Amino acid sequence: MFRYKKIGYVALNVSDVEKSTEFYDQMVGLQHVETNEKGISFFRCSNDHHNLILYPSQEPGIKRVGFQLENDKQLELAYQEFVKNGLNPREVSQEEQKELKQGRTFRIVEPNTGLELEFYSKMMHMIKNFVPKHTKIQRLGHVVLNTVDVDSTIKFFTEQLNFIVSDHLGENAWLRCFPNPYHHSFALIKNTENKLHHVNFMVEDIDDIGIARNRVLNSDVPIAFGPGRHEPSESIFFYFLDPDGMTMEYSFGMEEFPEENARDARLLEPSPWTLDRWGGKPSPEFASKGKIEEKLSLIEK
Ligand SMILES: CC(C)C(=O)/C=C/C(C(=O)O)=C(/O)C(=O)O
Numbered sequence: 001m002f003r004y005k006k007i008g009y010v011a012l013n014v015s016d017v018e019k020s021t022e023f024y025d026q027m028v029g030l031q032h033v034e035t036n037e038k039g040i041s042f043f044r045c046s047n048d049h050h051n052l053i054l055y056p057s058q059e060p061g062i063k064r065v066g067f068q069l070e071n072d073k074q075l076e077l078a079y080q081e082f083v084k085n086g087l088n089p090r091e092v093s094q095e096e097q098k099e100l101k102q103g104r105t106f107r108i109v110e111p112n113t114g115l116e117l118e119f120y121s122k123m124m125h126m127i128k129n130f131v132p133k134h135t136k137i138q139r140l141g142h143v144v145l146n147t148v149d150v151d152s153t154i155k156f157f158t159e160q161l162n163f164i165v166s167d168h169l170g171e172n173a174w175l176r177c178f179p180n181p182y183h184h185s186f187a188l189i190k191n192t193e194n195k196l197h198h199v200n201f202m203v204e205d206i207d208d209i210g211i212a213r214n215r216v217l218n219s220d221v222p223i224a225f226g227p228g229r230h231e232p233s234e235s236i237f238f239y240f241l242d243p244d245g246m247t248m249e250y251s252f253g254m255e256e257f258p259e260e261n262a263r264d265a266r267l268l269e270p271s272p273w274t275l276d277r278w279g280g281k282p283s284p285e286f287a288s289k290g291k292i293e294e295k296l297s298l299i300e301k
């Protein structure tokens, strides 16, 4: 099976790109790279050209998630595997690759949720390092989806996409993209609707979490949950809402797995204490907004 480097970027649809650009630049602390002539806005928290893209849309939500493979050979292996398994990978046009500042790129549709998943191995490397404004963001950490048919979606990620389950909690699962060491780059939470749960950015120290809480409070940005500590990855978390009500998370610390002889996935007890060891409760708005831009019609019948 093919090997990943990391979760590379997330693309969101937003109702007001200007407003959201200010939010992700000033409040979240990503670096705004450019807004192009189509009104598409690119941000980074690394030397990658982008780790977040905002697309103007009437329907806010999640558009796609991009995964970076280890190298060109692994990318080709993934392509062949997808063809063999009838997943109909679609190559992104040269024009769009240029717009994305990426090399060869192709996409498939996750058949249970309709979410588009993208695969690439090269993205423009920016010469100047990402300089934190206020929060020492280390990387785009993970994306979590609310999922109706969670069992089939987990099966798809593990059997077709070479993800490994790090932990189960009831029907939910946290998955890492092999051999990336982080406890999860993706997670699937059982729900009555397929939609975004949250997008995570990992931060360098606990002060980033405490300072963020005060910055968010002082700016009247809704807090959705935390600060607290998650049981699955042991991270200290803080969730807040973007201008369209989508949930963003900062987290500090995360269990890392070796490539070989990694521990098996645990079956964690479904309890509020598992979600937050510190006993906090999420707000009703937590993980509630973020329509998946449906691409199921692209799947060949
Ligand atoms: C509140 C959610 C369901 C939860 O339990 C989260 C756990 C973790 C973690 O252990 O790090 C997440 O970050 C996550 O689900 O994204």
Ligand SMILES: [Fe+2]
Residues within 6 Å of the ligand: 142, 144, 198, 200, 249
């Ligand atoms: Fe998370």
